[in-house]
Amino acid sequence: MSLESPLEVIYKTINDSQITTDIYLPSPNTTDGKHYYPVVIDIHGGAFMLGHSRMVSKDQIRDCLDRGWIVVVPNHRLCPQVNILEGPIQDCRDLLRWIYDGHLDAVLAGKEDTAKFSCDLDRVIAFGTSSGGTIALSLGYDVERPVAAIYDLYGPAKFSDPFWTAELPHVAAKLPPGLTTEFINQVYQEHPVPTRGGVSLEGQAESRGGPDFSDPRQAFALTQIAQGKVIHACYPPDNRGPIDPVENISPRFPPTFIVHGAKDTMVTIEVSRALFAALKENGVECDMIEVPDEDHTFAAKMEVGSRTWNLQRQGFDFLQRVISKTVSKY
Known part of the structure; x- marks a missing residue:
């Protein structure tokens, strides 16, 4: 299994749409028996209307694998035929439930070359770029069991802002x-x-x-x-509360890290600043980095080892710190 050929499985079928997720596995920790690994859900961007699971940064996936994490990169239904809440958000929430209900473990256990991998369900975390960042944030509220931590990379938020x-x-x-x-x-x-x-x-x-x-x-x-x-185009205008992360922050929200380009012309940095303020006001463990000179779509263009790479990598360091403090039964 390589970055070019991940394990692809169907996690949801609805109205003739078979929705798949790609699964990437780290190097095994042990040679004998099963070992439990943290799971990061990596959600692609595309303004809720474009993109797919293979359009994420392979360098970021590799970084997560080097940390010993299982990486799950889902597809989701695209707007505008479905709205943001009933399509992309609901699909990724169903993926999270699919993982928590043991279906990813069952997939891994059913293949000889993956049977030694199992999920640490106390260390499931989420990451997303652009619209994927918004969806990642939705895994922290209105779900039965939120993720343990979230990394939001220039995700849309505060939909009451005139920018939208x-x-x-x-x-x-x-x-x-x-x-x-x-x-x-x-x-x-x-x-x-x-x-x-x-x-x-x-x-x-x-x-x-x-x-x-x-x-x-x-x-x-x-x-x-x-x-x-x-x-x-992607959501009714009368009530955007259910899809707006800023309106859903509470003291129970998972620890969250935000990275946003200081020169973003596609998603104004002001919406991430508003999200960061809401997190701090609610006492949520959080941090934010504003990356100098970067526009909206830098994740796929940055070079490993560059200033931008090292700054955005602090989001994954944050996730690692949070789950290292998590008491897990696995």
């Missing part, structure tokens, strides 16, 4: 002429609801050259971003 209705001219400049509403709305005809979008806002695409505007999904998503309508 502001047009983004630098994105609009990349849209080709002639995109019609009739064309981009073909996205609503996709069945079943897809779990793969052909481009990630981290700069990764199915083929080189960036977004493919002949694909209605990619054209739809980039148009919503340019027009300041991402959240409006």
Whole structure:
């Protein structure tokens, strides 16, 4: 099993959508018997409408594996056919329950080459970039059993902020002429609801050259971003409380680390500052790093050993510190 060929399993089936997760395993700790490993859920970004599980940073996965963690990278249904709460958030909450209910353990036990791996269910943690950061944060509230800690890398939050209705001219400049509403709305005809979008806002695409505007999904998503309508397109406007991390922080919220680029033009850093303030006000163990000179999509572009790499890596160090203090029965 390698970074190029993870173990892929179905964790949920709903309305003809078979939703998969990729599983990466660290080097085994022992040669004899089972050993229990922390589990990190790594959730991809893509404005809730794009991307898939293979569009995450392989260097970050490798860092987690070197720490001795099992890495679980899920797909989820993509908006706008489903809204943020009923699609991406619910799918990843169901993945968390799938892990806690022992299904990941059963998958590992059922294969000869993975049978020595078992999950430390007291040390399940979550990490996500961009929209994946928002989804990771949702695993800390309105769930029967939250994750032990969360690392949010420039995730959208505070959906009452005027930024979420502001047009983004630098994105609009990349849209080709002639995109019609009739064309981009073909996205609503996709069945079943897809779990793969052909481009990630981290700069990764199915083929080189960036977004493919002949694909209605990619054209739809980039148009919503340019027009300041991402959240409006993906969730009803009358009550965004259930999807807004800032409105769901309480003293019981899991320890949380935030990293955000100081020059982010896609998700204003102000929403992460608001989230950090809410965490501190509620006495939640937390920290935040503002990465100098970085825009929104730096996770897939940073070089190992660079200043940005070392700064964002502190989020994983935070997760490691938290679970090292966790008393586990495993």
